[in-house]
Amino acid sequence: MIRTLALAAFVVAAPAFAQDAKPVLNDPAVLAEMGREAARLPLLASDLARTRAQLDASIRDGVNVPVPKDPGGGATHEQHRRNYQAIYGGGLLYRITGERKYADHARALLLAYAKLYPTLGKHPAASNQVPGRLFWQSLNDSVWLVYAAQGYDAIRDTLSPADRATIDADVFRRMADFLSVETAASFDRIHNHATWAAAGVGMTGYVLRDPKLVTRALKGSDGSGKAGFLRQLDLLFSPDGYYAEGPYYQRYALQPFVMFANAIAKNDPAQKIFQYRGGIVLKAVTTAIQLTYDGYFFPINDAMPDKSLKTDELYQAVAIGYAATRDPALLDIAKWQGRTVLTDDGLAVARDVAAGKAKAFPFASKLFRDGPDGDQGALAVLRDGPGDDAQVLVAKNTAQGMGHGHFDKLNWLLYDHGQAIVTDYGAARFLNIEAKSGGRYLPENDSWAQHTIAHNTLVVNETSHFAAKLKPAEAVAPKQLYFSGTGDTQASIGEMTGAYPGVTFRRTLAQVRVRGLGSPIVVDVLKVKGNAPARYDLPLHYNGHLIDTGFALKSNVTTRPVMGAKKGYQHLWVDATGTPDATNGRVTWMTAGRFYSYRMATPGVQVILAESGANDPKFNLRREPAIIQRLDGAKDATFVSLLEAHGRYDPSTEMVSGSASAVASVTQARAGDADIVTITLVDGRRVILAVADDASPGGKHSATVAGRAFDWTGPIGRMDREAGK
Structure with missing residues (x-):
């Protein structure tokens, strides 16, 4: 049920306005104090100098x-x-x-x-x-x-x-x-x-x-409360402070929410706007910060990949949020931003940063439910630690995101060592660059970026989820079945029914820490249940330069075929194809001096190496590589994939280490009511993951694996074996 109001309790009284014209949005006495103190407050001094220079130039003009x-x-x-x-x-x-x-x-x-x-x-x-x-x-x-x-x-x-x-x-x-x-x-x-x-x-x-x-x-x-600011607070945010259109638009929408809420708090304090709906405005500020990697927002839906916390919206949000809460973790973000705003709230931030009151912002694995009542899927964020170089996995099991949403249920992204590794295209747009369609969305936003093949999730019969139509997409959301953000095996399970007629698919994404490896291994199990044989494509869009493959390739070296005719396929060049067997389904690439090996243990797949940019006469699209697993004639299917980060290449010393994968093989089998994924390392150790059909957290499961009894509780079980055992 969508809440009908909290608004009923929020009576809009006529504020006791002053009869003069003195400022009501910022305290002029505090701003005067800022003028006297700015020189000794680094966060203010630089911004004051920058703003003065801009205004002096404007006056001259x-x-x-x-x-x-x-x-x-x-x-x-x-x-x-x-x-x-x-x-x-x-x-x-x-x-x-x-x-x-x-x-x-x-x-x-x-x-x-x-x-x-x-x-x-x-x-x-x-x-x-x-x-x-x-x-x-x-x-x-x-x-x-x-x-x-x-x-x-x-x-x-x-x-x-x-x-x-x-x-x-x-x-x-x-x-x-x-x-x-x-x-x-x-x-x-x-x-x-x-x-x-x-x-x-x-x-x-x-x-x-x-x-x-x-x-x-x-x-x-009309004053009815069916619309307006309060109704937007009711319907645009989940109980966890997640904004309906995704992190990029949470950044953009946050500014009017916090600025107007601040004006209400200063002029109508009895309304307690910062306590409204469980403190949703302030919760949205900290949630927006959590939805970043190295300061940059996760670029799902109609997003630009270059938007970070260093933006006017977040300068304002951090200052207003800190003034309302005095949360020292927000000071840590202000330090990272390197500036604040020239308001009374900004003065509080600058003073307390200078006084050394900042504490580290608690970045952590978290589940952010979607929908006003938190029942329309979720964005699952798995973090292998709080640092900027930690690995972060994002499972996009969210609702449509209104008109700015893309048709890509159960998509995922991965960041590692400061880089985007498994990528999302975001919007096809050059914002405010007039030569590119006046800075508006490009035609390729409709023909490529919104389509499912442009993302890292299941495509059925070369058509997009919901046939790329907004109304049916808004009517059905994924289900977040399970989330665990603690321990050596963090995981998210989401399920989607209704993206295609007669098709249900479930995706388990696990971040698996293994002793001796520098970063966790990511395990991806995507199960499809269909009502008729179909063509299933599972793309992985990645950032990097291909190094080699474990299987032979048929490369298109003199001509470059296009993958299809519509639904985004017309924008993919086919560079090579190959058919791996059970032992050699590996593609390795390098990103920023680090190697990444993607292993596929899906029986019967053809692998297509592709790149975006076909049918693009105005060069509007970025050229980005993709690996596509294709399974033809399947009704039910289980795609099992693994992504491992390993090694280093130092161009300054020309030294290479760990370029070979630490994983020898990955296999999948059924046992009992579960899929069993066995990861065998080069040193002979094995990591065995069991993914049960029953996703309830208290479910009891058992299976026999390699002659051994395996019992676990909840949907994800793990059993590690030393070499020879």
């Missing part, structure tokens, strides 16, 4: 408020983006430094917008998104409003009544009404676009002392 015409990345788009940053930064710098020139510059920009904005209609470069007025999509207008409202708040009491009335009416009220009334359908969505709009409208309400705007932001355009 003068007021430039052009008529909008360009899409993302174009000249007018970028100028309006620079302008909201100048309004925001100018207001804060005025309060921090006391220098009137910064307030005057923000005032001049806002008065120019007061002349321009009433003349604007639909943006001329609008495409398939809800059009804005300043920008090609209304989302960017909302972002402009969130930032500009904060800058305006800082200088509003410095303006003449006439200027204040003009800017109030012709910029902020007009924009708030455009976002919440004229485009009400978008404002009332449960989506990150609507979150930004709600935050902008609500913060404008506080600045203008207008409780009607605040209520509209909190409870939707």
Whole structure:
């Protein structure tokens, strides 16, 4: 059942607004303290100098408020983006430094917008998104409003009544009404676009002392509570603080959530917004940090792989989260970021980092349930330790992720020694690079990146999950059957029914620590039950340069066939094929001076070595390699694979060590009610994993393996044997 409200208890009272125009979003006295202390606080000193340099350059350039015409990345788009940053930064710098020139510059920009904005209609470069007025999509207008409202708040009491009335009416009220009334359908969505709009409208309400705007932001355009900020908090986050669209969009959506919540806390403290729904806003901050490797967000769904915790959204989230909780682990993240924000919350972070109060952030193996009630699958994160070079396995057993989701249930990613090893394509997009479709999503986002073959999971009959259609994909989520994040065998089990008619598949991913090996071995058991013979493809997209294979290859050296005609297959070149036997199904590649051996123990498979980039005349796709296991004519099947990290290559000394795999073989057999995976090491030791059909944690199981009785509890059993035993 989806919760109907916590909102019923969250009564939106008219705040006791001051009758003057003094700031309500940041305490001007604290900002003045920042000006006096910044020189001795490294996190603030550099950011203050950077912001001052940007504003001084903006002042020299003068007021430039052009008529909008360009899409993302174009000249007018970028100028309006620079302008909201100048309004925001100018207001804060005025309060921090006391220098009137910064307030005057923000005032001049806002008065120019007061002349321009009433003349604007639909943006001329609008495409398939809800059009804005300043920008090609209304989302960017909302972002402009969130930032500009904060800058305006800082200088509003410095303006003449006439200027204040003009800017109030012709910029902020007009924009708030455009976002919440004229485009009400978008404002009332449960989506990150609507979150930004709600935050902008609500913060404008506080600045203008207008409780009607605040209520509209909190409870939707009609005030019913069926939409709005609080309903978004109810429906967009799971109880674990996982955001519906995945980590990349959790990063992006987090900023309006934390900024508006902070404004509510400062202006309506009786509402206890940071306690709402079990403290979901603050939980979302720490969850977002957990969903990173070496600071970079796991790039599932429509994600860009280069987004890290060093971004405006997380600078704000860490500062606001720390001010609300005083959690010293957030100071550790601020130290890694190397900066904070020029707000009263940022001053608290900078002071306490300088005072040595930071404690290590507790990165750990965790299960993050998906869905408002936590029953729509999960993202399973298995970490072999807290360090930046630790191995991290991510099992994507989550729900669709709305319109930004991809069709790839039970996908997985792997990181090791600071590198992405098993990769996810993310979005086909060059964000804000005008030459690439105006910075929008590329056509290949639909024809390649969203399709299942672009990911590391099962494809049936060369079609994508749910036939790549959004509505049926949103109706069915995977089941997270089991998770264990402790001990020498950490594991996740997920199951998907409904991605293909008549097909159920279950995936067990285990991170297995073995004495004497530098990193855990990853074991992947994917079981398929179908209602008719089919073609099953299981791709593995990896980062690295192929070294060798254990089986013979038929390589395409003079021509390069394309793998298929549609559903993403048209974008894969076939470089080589081979048919391994039970003993030689291995592919080894090298990434950043480390070797990775992928072993396949799936009877009857053909192996296809492929690369993305076919049918791509504008060179929009990254060229990335893939290994595809293909099984034809199967009804039920069990794919068993193993990935091992080993050895080093040091190019400076030209020294190579451990380039040969420590694994001699991997085999799979049935015993009792379980699949038995036997890993034999070169030194003769064996690691035996049993994966039971019954995934309940208390289930009792037994099997006879190599003449020995094997008993275990729960879905995963492990038995290690020394050489000769």
